[in-house]
Amino acid sequence: MKTIGVLTSGGDAPGMNAAIRAVVRTAITLGMNVKGIRSGYSGLIHDDVIDLDARSVSDIISRGGTMLYTARSKSFMTEEGMMTAVETCKKHGIEGVVVIGGDGSFRGARDLSVRGIPCVGVPGTIDNDIASTEYTIGFDTAMNTAVEMIDKIRDTAQSHHRCSVIEVMGRHAGYIALQVGIATGATAILVPELTVDLESVVKKIIAVEKTGKKHFIIVVAEGVGGVDKIAAYIQEKTGIDSRATVLGHVQRGGNPTVRDRVRATQMGSAAVHLLYNGVGNRVVAYKKGEIVDFDIYEALNMTKSFDEGMLEVAHETAI
Numbered sequence: 001m002k003t004i005g006v007l008t009s010g011g012d013a014p015g016m017n018a019a020i021r022a023v024v025r026t027a028i029t030l031g032m033n034v035k036g037i038r039s040g041y042s043g044l045i046h047d048d049v050i051d052l053d054a055r056s057v058s059d060i061i062s063r064g065g066t067m068l069y070t071a072r073s074k075s076f077m078t079e080e081g082m083m084t085a086v087e088t089c090k091k092h093g094i095e096g097v098v099v100i101g102g103d104g105s106f107r108g109a110r111d112l113s114v115r116g117i118p119c120v121g122v123p124g125t126i127d128n129d130i131a132s133t134e135y136t137i138g139f140d141t142a143m144n145t146a147v148e149m150i151d152k153i154r155d156t157a158q159s160h161h162r163c164s165v166i167e168v169m170g171r172h173a174g175y176i177a178l179q180v181g182i183a184t185g186a187t188a189i190l191v192p193e194l195t196v197d198l199e200s201v202v203k204k205i206i207a208v209e210k211t212g213k214k215h216f217i218i219v220v221a222e223g224v225g226g227v228d229k230i231a232a233y234i235q236e237k238t239g240i241d242s243r244a245t246v247l248g249h250v251q252r253g254g255n256p257t258v259r260d261r262v263r264a265t266q267m268g269s270a271a272v273h274l275l276y277n278g279v280g281n282r283v284v285a286y287k288k289g290e291i292v293d294f295d296i297y298e299a300l301n302m303t304k305s306f307d308e309g310m311l312e313v314a315h316e317t318a319i
């Protein structure tokens, strides 16, 4: 391939910029040209394509967000939209595309691949909810941001002898909640993968309070939600002043951590090497300490299990 495109799609994640940088510079090192497609698949519908060189991606490795912008495009999901996207690629000589995003974006990459534009997916989402990979770009930064925020909430919860019920992101998955809950010493962690049992949470708070604990952190995954109601319920049943906080989009921003920058660089580079070798319809993944790749169909059919053992560890240590 002589020219490839790169786009970011779905929710933004810290480290996407580092992945773009890796894609651009690896491609240039291998002698290819790179086009930046702005605002995800929408950029292919509206012909928003720019030239990128090594200097275009200077100073972005440390920045959150995505210099190519991201979007969710409904019109791309029609046959007409996809054919327009193919035409835009052809117009700019784009022979393959690196798609940085989540599962939905990978479905788009699969659909473009079958229409003659080979695509390689790079997992970029804070939620770590992509079955084919143990790690997604942005997960580490989002968790660290959530931990930093909850540490601050803990200070005030501790001063007032409060129970803080805090919602963290993750969409339908509880991976952020699980690790953040452990890292902040939460008394309970509620995730959508398991039945939410508020009575057990209340019992635990009461039992732990009897041992002298005066403040409590309850981490709730976005997929469970309802933190206001949960806080009100805990207050009613325990008599402990309880407050709800939704951390929200702060978790999507900020400078990417070392881990996100390094994984993003490795994955972006791997994606370009696949296209360079004429291989498309693949997704890059991180498995057992290595960067690997899978067929997109295969990857989209994989399932990810929830680490209940880790939740048990959290439960046993939060006493």
Ligand code: ATP
Residues within 6 Å of the ligand: 009, 010, 011, 012, 040, 041, 071, 072, 073, 074, 076, 077, 101, 102, 103, 104, 105, 106, 107, 108, 109, 111, 124, 125, 126, 127
């Ligand atoms: P995140 O996990 O951050 O939400 P995502 O990539 O899963 O990221 P989606 O909104 O599901 O986010 O998908 C992003 C875009 O990918 C959609 O707006 C659409 O343009 C395209 N897309 C999603 N699903 C499909 C599909 N089934 N077929 C073709 N394109 C799709």
